Amino acid sequence: MIVTVIGLIRFGFSLLFGVVISVLLSGIKSTRKNKFIISFICIYFLFVQFVSWWILGLDLTSKLYPLIIHLPMIVILSLYFKCPWHISAISVLTGYLCCQVPRWIGFLAGAAFDSKIADHVFYIITVFLAYYLLKRYVVKSVRQLMIKSPKSCLLLGGVPLFYYIFDYVTAIYTNVLYSGAEWAVQFMPSTISVFYFVFVILYYIETQKQADFQRERDMLDTQLRQAKTELESLRQIQQYGVAYRHDMRHHLALLQGLASKGLIDEIKEYLKTAQSDMDAITPMRFCENETVNLIISSFAAKAKQWEITLTVDVKLPNLLTFTDTELCSLLSNALENAIHACQNIADISKRYIKLRMYSKNSKLCIDIRNSYQTEPVFHQGLPVSNEQGHGYGTKSMAHIVEKHGGIYQFSIKDGLFIFQATA
Structure with missing residues (x-):
């Protein structure tokens, strides 16, 4: 009992x-x-x-x-x-x-x-x-x-x-x-052995995937930090321009002194140097959004350096739903990739980038088209690169657009590489 x-x-x-x-x-x-x-x-x-x-x-x-x-x-x-x-x-x-x-x-x-x-x-x-x-x-x-x-x-x-x-x-x-029964006695030890090795193999694969994901995430974070740093640098240049314009009275006083002495050649040389300095630090104005102006101005200078024709059509308000860092990362990666694709084209007349941006129904619309020397390869809708350290820019761009609930597309048409996004 x-x-x-x-x-x-x-x-x-x-x-x-x-x-x-x-x-x-x-x-x-x-x-x-x-x-x-x-x-x-x-x-x-x-x-x-x-x-x-x-x-x-x-x-x-x-x-x-x-x-x-x-x-x-x-x-x-x-x-x-x-x-x-x-x-x-x-x-x-x-x-x-x-x-x-x-x-x-x-x-x-x-x-x-x-x-x-x-x-x-x-x-x-x-x-x-x-x-x-x-x-x-x-x-x-x-x-x-x-x-x-x-x-x-x-x-x-x-x-x-x-x-x-x-x-x-x-x-x-x-x-x-x-x-x-011998089969019954041996069944569980055998099953455990098989599952042990299968688990080790699959767990290793899963760990590698997680490591690759973390590596990509770290790279994207690094790009955002670099974008923030670049934006601060551009703003600093803008401040230099403001200071330079503030000091214009000193330049005018110096020019007046040279003119009173009849030193025309010195005046010409001084004006040439001053004009060059002003061009280097004064951002071009493309729209009401200052961040976009700074970024495009920076890449316009880079495009000119590589003898690339950059056509810009931007109509944007001062305020956008994107943060300045996100705008910088999105535009910088897109324009940098476009310049990288154009700079190796032998025929200078075929090096060109067309940038169009506008706001519609409070959404940012982007259309960037550029010529290229080597046709890009796509994987899961994103262009991929075999070069070390490349390929993360497009992932960063896609991440930013998706973060704002938008859509994007990378494509090739009529010999042009096209990036389009709405968010």
């Missing part, structure tokens, strides 16, 4: 342990309401388990466990707590797998003391210890792997799934495992 009572208590603790571990792995928030619901679920399952044991017996209840406990638990996690179905299923399967260690320790204790009571008691004690260790050291790591991607989640659930099937087929629905 005592053995039966302790066995039922063990059966109850096993249920509670599996439910709680499943809840932890599924990532349900520990709110007061959720704790109440989970407590109610545990009481309900204990009641169902007890009624099934009372009517059908312990052996048949164990065989019906997938239908009366495990499947309903998956449904509750998925429908009520809104967990993805694969995470719900794998959480329940993993909770079942976690019961194996207490079961094994209870078995060892029962064999050592030659007592079924010892088996049950040590099982119950180990359940508490396992819960503490799993919650403190294991659950968080497993949870992170499960939510990383559906692929890693399903891979992680492979061993619990195969163990679940194996345990029910060989130990609960049949007695194959305890009969000493």
